Amino acid sequence: MNWGHKIILVFVIFAAGILTLVTRSMRTKIDMVTKDYYSEELKYQEVIEGRNNANALSAPVEVSQPAETVNISMPHELIGQTLNGTITFYRPSDSGKDFEVPLQPDNSGNQTVGRDKFVRGNYRVKIRWEMNNKPYYQEQVLHIN
Structure with missing residues (x-):
């Protein structure tokens, strides 16, 4: 595998990690002290x-x-x-x-x-x-x- 493929692989892994973090943060329940x-x-x-x-x-x-x-x-x-x-x-x-x-x-x-x-x-x-x-x-x- 040449260095060009390695760079693309690093970017794909990084993008997958970011998407995972965004998905988890959007599913986190946040309770307010009061609605009003x-x-x-x-x-x-x-x-x-x-x-x-x-x-x-x-x-x-x-x-x-x-x-x-x-x-x-x-x-x-x-x-x-x-x-x-x-x-x-x-x-x-x-x-x-x-x-x-x-x-x-x-x-x-x-x-x-x-x-x-x-x-x-x-x-x-x-x-x-x-x-x-x-x-x-x-x-x-x-x-x-």
């Missing part, structure tokens, strides 16, 4: 106010995972109050595993979510609620075993 990013950014001032209001509470909302449930415990000043809100379980690695439940604590200030809704891994728990026309917001990282 712009409107969420405009509402971010509510998140800032909500965090400040939540930090003013006597204790933060606790998220734990005893046994086969995930437990959300409200601080004592929120027990018995009328709360309107949601709990979002955001999974950074796969947006298809995200889900949301309404915030409905019982008379003792606890709410449970079954572990059957979760897949092992990390979740970011985003708790938004409103009480007396004041927004509250808290985030916490949760690792499901």
